[in-house]
Amino acid sequence: MKRAAMLALVVALVGLTAAACGSSKKSSSSGGSTSVTISNEQGTTWTCGFNPFNASVSFLSFGTEYEELTYVDGLKSGKTTPWLAKSYAWSNGNKTLTFTIRDGVKWSDGKPFSAADVVYTFNLLKKNPALDLNANWSVLKSVTQNGNKVVFNFKTAAVPYFYYIADQTPIVAQHIWTTIKNPTTYKDTKPVGTGPFTMSSCSPQVIKYKKNPSYWQSGKPTIDTVYYPAFTSNDPANQQLASGKAQWGSQFIPNINAYYLKKSPDNHYWFPPVVNVAVYINQTDPILKNLPVRQAMAYAIDRNKVSEIGEYGYEPPSNQTGIVTPTFSDWLDQGLAKKVDYNPTKAEQILQQAGYKKVGGVYQTPDGKPLSFTMINIGGYSDWVASAQLVQEQLKAVGIKVVPQNLSSQTYDNDVYTGHYQLAYDGNQTAGPTPYYELRSLLYSKGSAPIGKTAGSDWERYSNPQVDQLIEQYAATSDSATQHKIVKQLEAAMVNDIPVIPVTEGVDWYQYNTKDIAGWVTKGDPFARPAAYVNPDWGVMLLHLKAKQG
């Protein structure tokens, strides 16, 4: 009996294996309709929730289902495109912002969209602070409707908040959301939006989006289906790109030329820099608060080498002004950028002039304390670990001892937020449409907190009243020339005070395949940030994609 059962089991297994092998080939692009598959490892399976105010899933619905009032292009210094709002205007000393809402837009359930939905959305955020991911109501006073216009009143002049209100807040339907009891824990499994796509099916492994046939931009989108598989680890996601099963990637691929580019002449990639990866320096540390120490460190780091070896050349070298180039080149003060260059001899001179003495290869402060620091780092980011090691070697060469500490990303963030560190190798700040946003999150002391308390920005606890004032002045002007002038003054503070040392430029990871699909973002036409995880930009990208002719 037992033997017979065993044999049967083996036979059955072998048989099924053979059967499955025979029928495994399947093509991902079926004739007639055009589909795009995205490969973007999120380290999670899908919950099939699409609440656009839930930070962990908003990137799956904001841009495709839910849309913004005005699109702001982060790769073109914040160039605006009218979206759900036809136009906007600042008034009342930049304290009042008025949007004129577009007519003829419909929700995907057929009901008309109107200015009332916009007002409702913002008041929903006011009532539920847990949904207000961009803290809009920290500056807003009121949002009111006036016919097809929506009027935003601010507590103070708030020009930079245009980006958060117009581009970063998804608009939801009043007739749906008024029926929801608790919007914070609302899953939103069948999102109703104004966007170019609707969610057609979802499982923990893949989301399928279908085009919205009654989308307000006539004739668009031309892509019929979008597949968004969930990847829990990097390798399978990269493999899908290399094999051509996925056409749009937002992946870090080691050795990309051999692994991806050479696999097909249709494979391309572009990594536009958007934000700095920097050494944060805790300004409250008794030794690090001395300027000569920070200056010496800034001169000692060879950014080109870190970029080439630590980051495979994917992330270009930064400069001390904190302006990411070439993305924001027209904001850069060339003279300032050249002021602090790689110069180890100068680094040692600065220390010597300030009275520091070299003892046993390591400099000591005038009162005899060695320049020896720990630098915390995220152990899971292999490229940052390599970069931090290079920084360690370069600082050692000028007599500054640094001990890198690889932490889990949580412990690391907890330490950075609460200020329990000396040096940190980090890219915590988010990119904005102009360099102002990053500089503010690095320098604005009012966003900081005392050591031990969680700081939302200015993690290095830098405090300079003049810089704070400049940051507030920028908020009060919508004049581009004045904005540029203020940013250049902030660059001067970066170069003179060295609160952080930008090392490399963090990029948007972006791979694309042109075999069947055209219309991709390219270096020559950066109409949107091209990483699939950037909202609402990925919706803009999907709208541009089309089947290749012939």
Place this chain on the structure above:
Amino acid sequence: MRFVARRLGFFLVTLWAAVTLNFLIPRLMPGNAAIAMMSRYKGRLNPNALHALEIAFGVNAHQSLVHAYFTYLGNIATGHFGTSLTFFPDTVAHQVLQALPWTLALVGVTTIVAFVLGTAIGLVSAWRRGTVLDGALPPLFVITSAFPYFWLALLAIWLFAIKLGWFPESGGYEVTTTVGWNWTFVTDAFNHSILPALTIIVTAIGGWILTMRNNTITVLTEDYVRMARAKGLKPWRIMWTYAGRNAILPNLVGFAMSLGFVVGGAILVEFVFNYPGVGWMFLQSVENQDYALMQALFLLITVAVLVAILAADVATAILDPRTRERG
């Protein structure tokens, strides 16, 4: 009966200890769920979102540890595992139930297959020791068992999925198939499970073969086997019912434990193959300081292992009268 009662008492004490540790250990980790979420979406979430997340997750709504502990015990008793923060705002129960079938099907079936095959090979090679079969199979599988799992799995993916293209390289099913109880989906899911299943079996089977072979060799020298031979019973019958039945006893508890661990999933397998099971979910819950999910999964594993051991104890007691006697 007294034996069972004693075992049951032991079971309850162990369960309470495990449940309490399960509550305490995650709370010793630094940070909180809101910061964990910020780390997960590093550079993509506006730093201002931290405040909103703290409100949503109730991070600052402090309650005392003792109070939290008793709420936790109460919730476990009533089967309320709460809301997962990793899969916010989904409930823990829903997420676990969604992932569990995948793990049970893959890891459960492969554990049983590995045990059955391993035991059979071990028994036969002990019976026919010195033959070509005995000289080839046990050493071969002991070697494959010694390979690091992830390395073997990556090698298998490279060879069978990428170079030869026989099997899909990752996932539980093709992204373009619709999930449901239809033939296309079932064959597709089966097809995706072959490679992970084979790699698990190949790495797990060696241990069973070795212990079964050694047990059998010891048993074969027993008087009752000689007796059976003397009676002139058929060799196959002696092998299965005389040698096999007794040799398998020490392996039963090991098998029961590995069955219990099945619900914990196979983290490496699920990670390497991008498989939608609970093992990977477990890793996620720890990384995201998702106490609710972590506790539910810990509890699931603890209970499953304890129940399996209890069952094995009872089974051994039935199969082997000697264990029932008090020493």
